[in-house]
Amino acid sequence: MKRLTIAISGMNATDNPSAGISVARSLRQSEYQDCRIVGLSYGSLEPGNYMRDLIDVAYQLPNPTEGSELLFSRLAYIQQKENIDVIIPNLDAELNSFILLQSRLGLLNIGTYLPSLEQFELRQKCNLPKLSSLTGIDIPDSRNCFSYNDLMNLDWEFPLVVKGQFYEAVITRNQEQLFSAFNDISCRWGVPIIVQRFVSGAEFNVIGLSDGEGRLLSYVAMRKQYITDKGKAWAGVTINDENLLDLTRTFVQKTSWKGPFELEWIRSDEGKFYLIEVNPRIPAWVYLATASGQNIPELIVKLIKKEKISANLEYEVGKMFVRCSWDLIVDFSEFGKFSSKAEL
Amino acid sequence: MLFNDFLQMKVDKTINLEQDGFVFCPKSGECYTLNSLGQTILSWIKSGDTMDIIKQKILEQYDVSEVVLDTDLEDFIALCVRYRLVED
Numbered sequence: 001m002k003r004l005t006i007a008i009s010g011m012n013a014t015d016n017p018s019a020g021i022s023v024a025r026s027l028r029q030s031e032y033q034d035c036r037i038v039g040l041s042y043g044s045l046e047p048g049n050y051m052r053d054l055i056d057v058a059y060q061l062p063n064p065t066e067g068s069e070l071l072f073s074r075l076a077y078i079q080q081k082e083n084i085d086v087i088i089p090n091l092d093a094e095l096n097s098f099i100l101l102q103s104r105l106g107l108l109n110i111g112t113y114l115p116s117l118e119q120f121e122l123r124q125k126c127n128l129p130k131l132s133s134l135t136g137i138d139i140p141d142s143r144n145c146f147s148y149n150d151l152m153n154l155d156w157e158f159p160l161v162v163k164g165q166f167y168e169a170v171i172t173r174n175q176e177q178l179f180s181a182f183n184d185i186s187c188r189w190g191v192p193i194i195v196q197r198f199v200s201g202a203e204f205n206v207i208g209l210s211d212g213e214g215r216l217l218s219y220v221a222m223r224k225q226y227i228t229d230k231g232k233a234w235a236g237v238t239i240n241d242e243n244l245l246d247l248t249r250t251f252v253q254k255t256s257w258k259g260p261f262e263l264e265w266i267r268s269d270e271g272k273f274y275l276i277e278v279n280p281r282i283p284a285w286v287y288l289a290t291a292s293g294q295n296i297p298e299l300i301v302k303l304i305k306k307e308k309i310s311a312n313l314e315y316e317v318g319k320m321f322v323r324c325s326w327d328l329i330v331d332f333s334e335f336g337k338f339s340s341k342a343e344l
Numbered sequence: 345m346l347f348n349d350f351l352q353m354k355v356d357k358t359i360n361l362e363q364d365g366f367v368f369c370p371k372s373g374e375c376y377t378l379n380s381l382g383q384t385i386l387s388w389i390k391s392g393d394t395m396d397i398i399k400q401k402i403l404e405q406y407d408v409s410e411v412v413l414d415t416d417l418e419d420f421i422a423l424c425v426r427y428r429l430v431e432d
Contacts, residue, residue, distance in 0.1 A: 202372070223373025239373040240358075267372075317370040318360065 004035040005082055006301065007110075010090030010284075011041035011048025011058065016230050017323075019090040021047070022287040023297045024054040029290060030298035038082050040089075044339040050330045057082070060342035061094070068097035072104060079108050086111045086304050088297060090281050092166065095120060111304035115259045115280050116212075122255065123278035125194050126165055135254040137247055137275050140199045140266075144192035151178055151195070159198040164189035169231060171198060199274050204241075204265040205233065206248050207282070207289050209296050211303070212258030216249055217311045218296050220289040225320065233285060237320040238292045245313070247273055260296055288321040353421070353430045355390040367429065376427065381406075382420060389430060395421075 006027060010018030024037050039048045039058035049058040059078050062070040071094070078084065087110055089098045098105075099114050106112075122131050132139045140161070145151055154160070162181035163169045166189050170181040182193050202223060209218040221244045225235035248263060264277040282296060289296055292315040302309050338344040355361070360368045365378040367386070378386065381402075388398045395417075402413055424430040 202374075204373070225373075237368075237373050237375075240370045241372070318368055 004032055004085045004301065004305075005038060006032065006035050007038040007040055007078070007082070007084045007087040008055075008090065009040040009061065009088075009094060011039045011046040011055070013047040015228060015325075016232055017284040019282040019284045019286055021051065021054065022284055022290075023088055023090060023282055024048070024051075025287050026290040026295050026297040027301070028054060030295050030301075032298060032301055036082070038078065038084060040078075040087075044335055047328055049338055049344055050328050050334060058338065058344045060338070064091070064093040064097060068100045071097045072101050075101070075105065075110070076108060079110060084108075084110050086301050088112075088282070088300060089114070092279065092281065095280055113259050113300050113303050115257055115261075119255055119257055120280050123261075123280055124165065125163055125277065126192050128194075128275070128278075131255070131278070132275070135250055137250060138272065139196075139275050141197040143195050145182065145195050146191045146193075148179065148182070151182060154195060156197050161196040161198050163194040163196065165192060165194065196276075199266045199268050199276075201266045201268045201274075203227065203233075204239070204244060204267060204273075205236070205283065205285070206244060206263040206265065207260070207286060207294075207296060208248055208252065208263070209260050209299055210252040210257045212256055214253040214256050215311060216252045216313065217303075217309065218289075218294045218299055219245060219248055219313045220292055220294050220315050221245070221248075222285065222288060226322075233323075235320065235322045236285060236288060238288065238315060238317050240317045243273060247275075251275075251278075260300060285321060288319065289315065291321070292316040292319045353389055353395065355386055355430050356428060359429060361386055361390065369428065372428065374427065376429070385417075385420065386424070386429065 008020045008023050010020030012018045013021050027035060027037065036056045037054065039055035040061050041049050041058055042061055042063060048055055061074055089095055098112060099117050099120055102112050102114060121127060126144045128139050129142055143154065159171050159173045160178060161169055161171055162178065162185060164185040168185050172178040172181050186193050204221060204223050206221045208216060210216050221239050221241060222236040223239050224233040225237055228234050251263060260282045262279040262283040263275060265273050266276055267273050286296055294315045299309055334344060358370050365383040367376045367378060385398060399413060399417065
Protein backbone atom coordinates (compact mmCIF):
# COMPACT_ATOMS: atom_id res chain seq x y z
CA MET A 1 0.00 0.00 0.00
CA LYS A 2 1.27 3.45 -0.92
CA ARG A 3 2.44 5.48 2.03
CA LEU A 4 -0.09 8.31 2.26
CA THR A 5 0.68 11.91 3.09
CA ILE A 6 -2.02 13.38 5.29
CA ALA A 7 -2.20 17.07 6.21
CA ILE A 8 -3.92 18.07 9.42
CA SER A 9 -4.69 21.53 10.77
CA GLY A 10 -5.39 22.48 14.38
CA MET A 11 -1.93 22.14 15.93
CA ASN A 12 -2.86 24.07 19.02
CA ALA A 13 -2.85 22.08 22.25
CA THR A 14 -3.41 24.64 25.00
CA ASP A 15 -6.29 24.80 27.48
CA ASN A 16 -8.56 25.35 24.46
CA PRO A 17 -7.10 22.68 22.22
CA SER A 18 -7.82 22.00 18.58
CA ALA A 19 -8.27 18.47 17.31
CA GLY A 20 -5.13 18.20 15.16
CA ILE A 21 -2.90 16.43 17.68
CA SER A 22 -5.61 13.92 18.57
CA VAL A 23 -6.27 13.30 14.88
CA ALA A 24 -2.57 12.63 14.31
CA ARG A 25 -2.51 10.32 17.32
CA SER A 26 -5.53 8.44 15.96
CA LEU A 27 -3.89 8.05 12.55
CA ARG A 28 -0.73 6.71 14.17
CA GLN A 29 -2.90 3.94 15.60
CA SER A 30 -4.72 3.17 12.37
CA GLU A 31 -3.91 1.15 9.31
CA TYR A 32 -2.28 4.36 8.04
CA GLN A 33 0.15 4.47 10.96
CA ASP A 34 3.13 4.85 8.63
CA CYS A 35 1.64 7.85 6.83
CA ARG A 36 3.56 11.09 6.54
CA ILE A 37 1.74 13.69 8.60
CA VAL A 38 1.95 17.33 7.58
CA GLY A 39 0.93 19.72 10.36
CA LEU A 40 -0.77 22.93 9.23
CA SER A 41 -0.60 25.60 11.91
CA TYR A 42 -1.31 29.28 12.35
CA GLY A 43 1.60 30.29 14.54
CA SER A 44 5.09 29.38 15.67
CA LEU A 45 3.94 28.68 19.23
CA GLU A 46 1.40 26.01 18.35
CA PRO A 47 2.73 22.91 20.14
CA GLY A 48 2.00 20.50 17.28
CA ASN A 49 4.78 22.12 15.22
CA TYR A 50 7.30 20.53 17.56
CA MET A 51 5.73 17.11 18.21
CA ARG A 52 8.09 15.09 16.08
CA ASP A 53 6.74 11.72 17.20
CA LEU A 54 3.37 12.63 15.65
CA ILE A 55 3.98 15.33 13.06
CA ASP A 56 6.64 14.82 10.39
CA VAL A 57 6.71 18.33 9.03
CA ALA A 58 4.88 21.57 9.88
CA TYR A 59 3.85 24.53 7.75
CA GLN A 60 2.24 27.79 8.70
CA LEU A 61 -0.97 28.80 6.93
CA PRO A 62 -2.18 32.36 6.36
CA ASN A 63 -4.70 33.57 8.92
CA PRO A 64 -8.25 32.45 7.98
CA THR A 65 -9.39 36.07 7.81
CA GLU A 66 -7.09 36.57 4.81
CA GLY A 67 -9.44 34.54 2.64
CA SER A 68 -9.48 31.43 0.50
CA GLU A 69 -7.23 32.64 -2.35
CA LEU A 70 -4.23 33.15 -0.12
CA LEU A 71 -4.94 29.80 1.54
CA PHE A 72 -5.05 28.10 -1.85
CA SER A 73 -1.73 29.64 -2.92
CA ARG A 74 -0.11 28.43 0.28
CA LEU A 75 -1.56 24.92 -0.06
CA ALA A 76 -0.44 24.76 -3.69
CA TYR A 77 3.08 25.62 -2.56
CA ILE A 78 2.99 22.98 0.18
CA GLN A 79 1.59 20.46 -2.28
CA GLN A 80 4.59 20.90 -4.59
CA LYS A 81 6.87 19.93 -1.74
CA GLU A 82 4.79 17.31 0.06
CA ASN A 83 2.47 15.65 -2.43
CA ILE A 84 -0.44 15.57 0.01
CA ASP A 85 -3.14 12.92 -0.53
CA VAL A 86 -5.63 14.02 2.12
CA ILE A 87 -6.33 17.15 4.16
CA ILE A 88 -8.34 17.01 7.38
CA PRO A 89 -9.12 20.60 8.47
CA ASN A 90 -10.02 20.90 12.14
CA LEU A 91 -10.86 24.54 12.82
CA ASP A 92 -14.23 26.25 12.47
CA ALA A 93 -12.64 29.48 11.24
CA GLU A 94 -10.87 27.87 8.27
CA LEU A 95 -13.65 25.50 7.20
CA ASN A 96 -15.51 27.96 5.04
CA SER A 97 -12.39 28.42 2.88
CA PHE A 98 -11.67 24.69 2.71
CA ILE A 99 -15.25 23.99 1.61
CA LEU A 100 -14.96 26.65 -1.11
CA LEU A 101 -11.63 25.20 -2.26
CA GLN A 102 -12.70 21.54 -2.27
CA SER A 103 -12.86 21.05 -6.03
CA ARG A 104 -9.67 23.04 -6.67
CA LEU A 105 -7.85 20.98 -4.08
CA GLY A 106 -9.19 17.93 -5.88
CA LEU A 107 -7.47 19.13 -9.05
CA LEU A 108 -4.23 19.09 -7.04
CA ASN A 109 -5.05 15.48 -6.04
CA ILE A 110 -5.81 16.50 -2.46
CA GLY A 111 -8.85 14.72 -1.06
CA THR A 112 -11.22 16.19 1.53
CA TYR A 113 -14.44 15.00 3.19
CA LEU A 114 -16.43 18.05 4.23
CA PRO A 115 -20.01 19.26 4.64
CA SER A 116 -21.57 21.46 1.97
CA LEU A 117 -21.65 25.22 2.38
CA GLU A 118 -25.41 25.02 3.08
CA GLN A 119 -24.85 22.47 5.84
CA PHE A 120 -22.02 24.59 7.23
CA GLU A 121 -24.32 27.65 7.36
CA LEU A 122 -27.25 25.73 8.82
CA ARG A 123 -25.26 24.85 11.93
CA GLN A 124 -24.20 28.42 12.69
CA LYS A 125 -25.36 29.35 16.16
CA CYS A 126 -27.64 32.07 14.80
CA ASN A 127 -29.31 29.47 12.54
CA LEU A 128 -30.01 26.86 15.24
CA PRO A 129 -33.75 27.70 15.36
CA LYS A 130 -33.89 26.89 11.62
CA LEU A 131 -32.03 23.64 12.24
CA SER A 132 -34.48 22.84 15.03
CA SER A 133 -37.45 23.40 12.69
CA LEU A 134 -35.88 21.15 10.06
CA THR A 135 -34.97 18.30 12.38
CA GLY A 136 -37.52 18.56 15.18
CA ILE A 137 -34.65 18.51 17.67
CA ASP A 138 -35.17 20.75 20.70
CA ILE A 139 -32.90 23.71 21.31
CA PRO A 140 -33.13 26.17 24.21
CA ASP A 141 -35.33 29.20 23.40
CA SER A 142 -32.99 31.39 21.43
CA ARG A 143 -33.01 34.87 19.92
CA ASN A 144 -30.53 36.72 17.70
CA CYS A 145 -29.88 40.18 19.12
CA PHE A 146 -28.37 43.03 17.12
CA SER A 147 -28.91 45.94 19.49
CA TYR A 148 -29.76 47.06 23.02
CA ASN A 149 -33.36 47.33 21.84
CA ASP A 150 -33.40 43.61 21.10
CA LEU A 151 -32.09 42.92 24.60
CA MET A 152 -34.73 45.19 26.12
CA ASN A 153 -37.46 43.32 24.27
CA LEU A 154 -36.52 39.96 25.77
CA ASP A 155 -39.21 38.89 28.20
CA TRP A 156 -37.37 35.90 29.64
CA GLU A 157 -36.32 35.40 33.21
CA PHE A 158 -32.65 35.23 34.16
CA PRO A 159 -30.26 33.45 33.96
CA LEU A 160 -29.70 33.90 30.23
CA VAL A 161 -26.80 32.62 28.15
CA VAL A 162 -25.12 35.16 25.86
CA LYS A 163 -23.18 33.68 22.94
CA GLY A 164 -20.92 35.05 20.26
CA GLN A 165 -21.72 33.85 16.75
CA PHE A 166 -18.40 31.99 16.52
CA TYR A 167 -16.98 31.61 20.02
CA GLU A 168 -17.64 32.38 23.69
CA ALA A 169 -20.62 31.96 25.94
CA VAL A 170 -21.40 33.73 29.20
CA ILE A 171 -24.17 33.06 31.71
CA THR A 172 -25.77 36.31 32.85
CA ARG A 173 -27.94 36.72 35.91
CA ASN A 174 -29.20 40.29 35.65
CA GLN A 175 -29.72 43.14 33.19
CA GLU A 176 -26.30 44.70 33.83
CA GLN A 177 -24.47 41.46 33.15
CA LEU A 178 -26.56 40.92 30.02
CA PHE A 179 -25.63 44.31 28.54
CA SER A 180 -22.02 43.95 29.59
CA ALA A 181 -21.74 40.51 27.95
CA PHE A 182 -23.42 41.85 24.80
CA ASN A 183 -20.84 44.67 24.57
CA ASP A 184 -17.91 42.45 25.42
CA ILE A 185 -18.65 39.60 23.02
CA SER A 186 -19.93 41.74 20.13
CA CYS A 187 -16.62 43.68 20.21
CA ARG A 188 -14.80 40.47 19.38
CA TRP A 189 -17.23 38.54 17.21
CA GLY A 190 -19.69 41.13 15.91
CA VAL A 191 -23.48 40.75 15.84
CA PRO A 192 -25.82 39.01 16.09
CA ILE A 193 -25.30 37.99 19.65
CA ILE A 194 -27.31 34.90 20.48
CA VAL A 195 -29.26 35.04 23.72
CA GLN A 196 -30.59 31.75 25.00
CA ARG A 197 -32.69 30.66 27.92
CA PHE A 198 -30.46 28.83 30.37
CA VAL A 199 -31.07 25.10 30.66
CA SER A 200 -29.77 23.54 33.83
CA GLY A 201 -28.39 20.03 33.48
CA ALA A 202 -25.51 17.75 32.61
CA GLU A 203 -23.53 18.29 29.40
CA PHE A 204 -23.04 15.60 26.78
CA ASN A 205 -21.15 15.60 23.51
CA VAL A 206 -21.50 13.34 20.52
CA ILE A 207 -18.88 12.81 17.84
CA GLY A 208 -20.06 11.38 14.56
CA LEU A 209 -19.30 10.83 10.91
CA SER A 210 -21.86 10.59 8.14
CA ASP A 211 -21.84 10.03 4.43
CA GLY A 212 -23.93 12.89 3.04
CA GLU A 213 -26.79 10.54 2.26
CA GLY A 214 -28.31 10.31 5.71
CA ARG A 215 -26.25 7.38 6.92
CA LEU A 216 -24.48 7.55 10.28
CA LEU A 217 -21.13 5.79 9.88
CA SER A 218 -19.56 6.34 13.26
CA TYR A 219 -20.76 7.58 16.62
CA VAL A 220 -19.53 7.96 20.19
CA ALA A 221 -21.32 9.76 23.04
CA MET A 222 -19.50 11.28 25.98
CA ARG A 223 -20.55 12.92 29.22
CA LYS A 224 -18.39 15.82 30.31
CA GLN A 225 -16.84 15.03 33.69
CA TYR A 226 -14.96 18.26 34.21
CA ILE A 227 -15.49 21.55 32.41
CA THR A 228 -12.92 24.37 32.24
CA ASP A 229 -13.74 28.04 32.67
CA LYS A 230 -13.78 28.21 28.86
CA GLY A 231 -16.53 25.59 28.85
CA LYS A 232 -14.25 22.90 27.41
CA ALA A 233 -14.31 19.30 28.58
CA TRP A 234 -11.14 18.51 30.51
CA ALA A 235 -12.38 15.03 31.33
CA GLY A 236 -15.16 12.88 29.99
CA VAL A 237 -16.52 9.35 29.91
CA THR A 238 -18.13 7.41 27.08
CA ILE A 239 -21.78 6.57 27.66
CA ASN A 240 -24.55 4.70 25.93
CA ASP A 241 -27.87 6.52 25.77
CA GLU A 242 -30.31 5.33 23.11
CA ASN A 243 -32.04 8.73 23.06
CA LEU A 244 -28.81 10.45 22.07
CA LEU A 245 -28.19 7.91 19.32
CA ASP A 246 -31.72 8.42 17.97
CA LEU A 247 -31.35 12.20 18.06
CA THR A 248 -28.01 11.98 16.27
CA ARG A 249 -29.52 9.73 13.60
CA THR A 250 -32.32 12.27 13.15
CA PHE A 251 -29.78 15.07 12.75
CA VAL A 252 -27.87 13.11 10.11
CA GLN A 253 -30.96 12.01 8.21
CA LYS A 254 -32.68 15.40 8.17
CA THR A 255 -29.58 17.38 7.20
CA SER A 256 -27.87 14.71 5.03
CA TRP A 257 -24.72 15.81 6.78
CA LYS A 258 -21.45 14.91 5.10
CA GLY A 259 -18.25 14.53 7.10
CA PRO A 260 -17.35 14.59 10.76
CA PHE A 261 -19.34 16.58 13.32
CA GLU A 262 -19.78 17.18 17.01
CA LEU A 263 -23.15 17.74 18.65
CA GLU A 264 -23.21 19.43 22.05
CA TRP A 265 -26.19 18.66 24.29
CA ILE A 266 -27.59 19.55 27.68
CA ARG A 267 -29.89 17.08 29.38
CA SER A 268 -32.29 19.06 31.52
CA ASP A 269 -33.06 17.97 35.04
CA GLU A 270 -36.31 16.55 33.61
CA GLY A 271 -34.30 14.31 31.28
CA LYS A 272 -34.93 16.16 28.01
CA PHE A 273 -32.02 16.69 25.61
CA TYR A 274 -31.44 20.16 24.14
CA LEU A 275 -29.00 20.68 21.28
CA ILE A 276 -26.85 23.70 22.10
CA GLU A 277 -24.19 23.60 19.40
CA VAL A 278 -23.17 21.80 16.22
CA ASN A 279 -19.49 21.82 15.31
CA PRO A 280 -18.82 20.95 11.66
CA ARG A 281 -15.55 19.18 12.30
CA ILE A 282 -13.72 16.71 14.50
CA PRO A 283 -13.61 17.79 18.17
CA ALA A 284 -10.45 17.82 20.31
CA TRP A 285 -11.61 14.78 22.30
CA VAL A 286 -11.62 12.54 19.21
CA TYR A 287 -8.90 10.35 20.67
CA LEU A 288 -11.38 9.12 23.31
CA ALA A 289 -13.50 7.81 20.45
CA THR A 290 -10.43 6.15 18.92
CA ALA A 291 -9.53 4.55 22.23
CA SER A 292 -13.12 3.33 22.56
CA GLY A 293 -13.08 1.60 19.19
CA GLN A 294 -14.18 4.26 16.68
CA ASN A 295 -11.24 5.68 14.75
CA ILE A 296 -12.97 8.51 12.89
CA PRO A 297 -9.82 10.04 11.28
CA GLU A 298 -9.03 6.60 9.83
CA LEU A 299 -12.59 6.31 8.47
CA ILE A 300 -12.34 9.76 6.87
CA VAL A 301 -9.16 8.75 5.04
CA LYS A 302 -10.86 5.52 3.89
CA LEU A 303 -13.87 7.47 2.59
CA ILE A 304 -11.61 9.87 0.71
CA LYS A 305 -9.64 6.96 -0.76
CA LYS A 306 -12.95 5.32 -1.69
CA GLU A 307 -12.17 2.24 0.35
CA LYS A 308 -15.05 0.13 1.60
CA ILE A 309 -16.22 0.80 5.12
CA SER A 310 -19.09 -0.65 7.08
CA ALA A 311 -21.18 1.37 9.49
CA ASN A 312 -20.34 -0.01 12.91
CA LEU A 313 -21.62 2.01 15.82
CA GLU A 314 -20.22 -0.22 18.58
CA TYR A 315 -17.81 1.28 21.08
CA GLU A 316 -16.58 0.68 24.59
CA VAL A 317 -18.70 2.39 27.23
CA GLY A 318 -17.09 3.64 30.45
CA LYS A 319 -13.83 4.74 28.83
CA MET A 320 -12.60 8.02 30.25
CA PHE A 321 -10.19 10.72 29.13
CA VAL A 322 -8.45 13.20 31.37
CA ARG A 323 -6.62 15.95 29.56
CA CYS A 324 -3.18 16.95 30.79
CA SER A 325 -0.67 19.74 30.30
CA TRP A 326 2.79 18.66 29.21
CA ASP A 327 5.83 20.84 28.65
CA LEU A 328 7.58 20.22 25.35
CA ILE A 329 11.26 21.09 25.36
CA VAL A 330 12.31 22.58 22.05
CA ASP A 331 15.62 23.93 20.81
CA PHE A 332 15.13 27.64 20.32
CA SER A 333 16.61 27.41 16.83
CA GLU A 334 13.62 25.28 15.81
CA PHE A 335 11.31 28.05 16.93
CA GLY A 336 13.49 30.52 15.02
CA LYS A 337 13.38 28.40 11.89
CA PHE A 338 9.60 28.09 11.96
CA SER A 339 9.19 31.80 12.73
CA SER A 340 11.35 32.89 9.81
CA LYS A 341 10.56 30.26 7.18
CA ALA A 342 7.01 29.30 8.25
CA GLU A 343 7.90 25.62 7.92
CA LEU A 344 9.80 23.09 9.96
CA MET B 345 -45.29 0.90 54.76
CA LEU B 346 -42.27 2.05 52.80
CA PHE B 347 -41.11 -1.49 52.13
CA ASN B 348 -44.43 -2.48 50.64
CA ASP B 349 -43.85 0.27 48.13
CA PHE B 350 -40.45 -1.00 47.27
CA LEU B 351 -41.03 -4.74 47.22
CA GLN B 352 -40.58 -4.86 43.44
CA MET B 353 -37.46 -2.71 43.25
CA LYS B 354 -34.78 -3.64 40.75
CA VAL B 355 -31.31 -2.35 40.13
CA ASP B 356 -31.04 -0.86 36.64
CA LYS B 357 -29.57 -3.73 34.62
CA THR B 358 -27.14 -1.51 32.77
CA ILE B 359 -25.45 -0.26 35.92
CA ASN B 360 -21.95 -1.46 36.73
CA LEU B 361 -21.53 -2.24 40.39
CA GLU B 362 -17.81 -2.64 41.09
CA GLN B 363 -16.34 -4.60 43.99
CA ASP B 364 -14.91 -1.44 45.55
CA GLY B 365 -18.32 0.28 45.73
CA PHE B 366 -17.86 2.38 42.62
CA VAL B 367 -21.12 2.59 40.68
CA PHE B 368 -21.17 3.73 37.05
CA CYS B 369 -24.34 4.32 35.07
CA PRO B 370 -23.41 3.80 31.38
CA LYS B 371 -26.56 5.55 30.19
CA SER B 372 -26.10 8.83 31.99
CA GLY B 373 -22.37 8.74 32.72
CA GLU B 374 -23.07 9.43 36.36
CA CYS B 375 -20.97 7.71 38.99
CA TYR B 376 -21.22 7.26 42.73
CA THR B 377 -19.23 5.72 45.53
CA LEU B 378 -21.07 3.51 48.00
CA ASN B 379 -19.88 2.47 51.42
CA SER B 380 -19.77 -1.25 52.09
CA LEU B 381 -23.33 -1.47 53.45
CA GLY B 382 -24.77 0.54 50.54
CA GLN B 383 -22.89 -1.73 48.18
CA THR B 384 -24.25 -4.81 49.94
CA ILE B 385 -27.84 -3.52 49.88
CA LEU B 386 -27.62 -2.76 46.17
CA SER B 387 -26.19 -6.21 45.45
CA TRP B 388 -29.05 -7.78 47.47
CA ILE B 389 -31.61 -5.82 45.46
CA LYS B 390 -29.79 -6.90 42.30
CA SER B 391 -29.97 -10.54 43.32
CA GLY B 392 -33.74 -10.24 43.76
CA ASP B 393 -34.16 -9.87 47.52
CA THR B 394 -37.30 -8.06 48.60
CA MET B 395 -37.04 -5.16 51.00
CA ASP B 396 -38.40 -7.32 53.83
CA ILE B 397 -35.59 -9.82 53.37
CA ILE B 398 -32.98 -7.08 53.14
CA LYS B 399 -34.29 -5.54 56.32
CA GLN B 400 -34.10 -8.88 58.13
CA LYS B 401 -30.54 -9.47 56.93
CA ILE B 402 -29.40 -6.09 58.22
CA LEU B 403 -31.12 -6.56 61.56
CA GLU B 404 -29.32 -9.90 61.95
CA GLN B 405 -25.90 -8.50 61.09
CA TYR B 406 -25.94 -5.03 62.64
CA ASP B 407 -26.73 -3.65 66.05
CA VAL B 408 -29.52 -1.33 64.94
CA SER B 409 -33.10 -0.76 66.02
CA GLU B 410 -35.89 -1.40 63.54
CA VAL B 411 -37.05 2.21 63.77
CA VAL B 412 -33.61 3.61 62.90
CA LEU B 413 -33.15 1.04 60.15
CA ASP B 414 -36.50 1.95 58.58
CA THR B 415 -35.52 5.62 58.42
CA ASP B 416 -32.00 5.01 57.11
CA LEU B 417 -33.14 2.47 54.55
CA GLU B 418 -35.87 4.79 53.37
CA ASP B 419 -33.32 7.59 52.88
CA PHE B 420 -30.95 5.29 51.04
CA ILE B 421 -33.60 3.90 48.70
CA ALA B 422 -34.97 7.38 48.04
CA LEU B 423 -31.47 8.44 46.98
CA CYS B 424 -31.10 5.38 44.76
CA VAL B 425 -34.45 6.14 43.09
CA ARG B 426 -33.52 9.79 42.64
CA TYR B 427 -30.23 8.85 41.01
CA ARG B 428 -31.99 6.20 38.91
CA LEU B 429 -29.89 3.37 40.32
CA VAL B 430 -33.00 1.37 41.15
CA GLU B 431 -36.38 1.28 39.53
CA ASP B 432 -39.80 -0.20 40.19
